[in-house]
Amino acid sequence: MKVKIFPLSIPFITSPISDWKDTWDVQLYVKVENNEFYGWGETLVAGSGIIGAYSSVITDVISQVLERQDFESPYDARILLEKILFSAGNCGVISGAISSVEMALWGLMARKNNQSLSELFGGKIRDSVKIYASFPRFNSVKDVLSAVENSITKGFELIKVHQPPSNVIESIKTIREKYKDVKIAIDLNSPFDLAKAQDFVNSIHKYEIEWIEEPLWPPNDYETLSKLAEISPIPIAAGENEYSLYGFKKLLESGITYLQPDIAKIGGISKFLEILDLASKYKVKIAPHDRPDASPLSLIYALNLGLSKSEIEMVEYSIADFPNDLFYSLPITKNGYAVPPDNVNIIETNMNKYKYSNKFRILYFSDLEKKLISK
Ligand SMILES: [Mg+2]
Structure with missing residues (x-):
């Protein structure tokens, strides 16, 4: 091969x-x-x-x-x-x-x-997969609000913000005041210790939050996570920085509500299927992580898994447009649901339009x- x-x-x-x-x-x-x-x-x-x-x-x-x-x-x-x-x-x-x-x-x-792919994964049990709009980090609360507006127009009912601790509470407050019905999740990407995480959940609980994601630093401190899960009035999500079955087991035992393995990080689909099997022994919802950039490749696999595995609750989805000159077919979305193509097929002759650019990147x-x- x-x-x-x-x-x-x-x-x-x-x-x-x-x-x-x-x-x-x-x-x-x-x-x-x-x-x-x-x-x-x-x-x-x-x-x-x-x-x-x-x-x-x-x-x-x-x-x-x-x-x-x-x-x-x-x-x-x-x-x-x-x-x-x-x-x-x-x-x-x-x-x-x-x-x-x-x-x-x-x-x-x-x-x-x-x-x-969905047939290969066991056969379709649904015709489309629930998705949610996962935002990148925006420079201002005003930009967050425009992204919410655009997502609602596109048919999403759940949005997830990635704002930093310095303005996340203000962002949530502003969204909730303007949009009473939109469902809001918050991805924190591991900033807080237990005391700060407690203060955080207590101050945002009133805004009706679907989940907070990776609230604690470091992300694999399972003991502290279980302490937070016990007292948090808001469900907790985690799993995008977990790799081994042993690690996933520790995470599941910590009492989180949403588990978010990423097939492009953990070792692929066979590992994901093992995690599904493990998770079936716990009361947890499976919401696969997929980095919400402009690349739909691993997403097409994740959505096909979503078509065929009843355990999958919803899949993370980008608000950027995917390049339609790089793929013969792309997922189609409507009212917060997506239908993926049957398999991934790339227009190889157009790959040179997306040449890798080498530069210093820091992810904030x-x-x-x-x-x-x-x-
Ligand atoms: Mg995340």
Whole structure:
């Protein structure tokens, strides 16, 4: 089997323009092919866009393994790669790199079986998947409000803000005063200690919040998370920075309400299916994470999982437009639901329009403010 990598920069244009415009234009796609069939996959390039690290894991090890051995099963490929690479840590860069290739093997298998992805995942149980509008971080409360207005116009009923601690409460208050019916979730990306998180939930509880996401630093302090879950009047969501089944088990035991694994980070779809199985023993809702940038590749797989797995409550969705000259078909959305194409198919001749641009990126997550690093 051959593995090709494609580092890309898909412009992240939202209305209004966000603080993350120059941070989320970094994508890593892979194509896996044998003599007859092919499949596409995507790695979420995290950590402020350290694309070279992910690319190196694929080209130095993964592609060479697949060149020497054909895999019928994405699960077998993942387990072998995890065993080869585990001393570098089966998380972050390693599991992210494995994700794209594992995902592409499902795409290839669907073509080989002449099936849609949802058929391959067990068959459709619904015709469309519930989605929510996940915002990037905006520079002002006014911009947050315009994004809410635009999302309501597009048919979304749930929006999620990513504002920093310095203006998130004001943003929520302003949204709620203007829009009584819109459902609001808050993604904090791990800024607070327990005391600050407690103060935070107590001060925003009155605005009727669907969930708060990753309230605590560090994100894998399960003990403190369970203390917060016990007293928080607002449901807690987490999981986009979790990788191992053991870690997911600890997270589930902490008492969170929404679990958010990302197939482009954890090691792919077979890992996701194992997490679904594990989660079935807990009272938790599954809401797959998908970075809401302008790249729909891993999202198409996540939505096809959503079509075929009843446990999936809803999928995170971007407010940016996807490039229609890079994909033969894109998800179609209506009234807060999405219908994905049957498989991922890329217009390869147009990939040079999205050449990767190498630049210094800092993702202003958590309590990092834009003024932190300046020239
Ligand atoms: Mg998040």
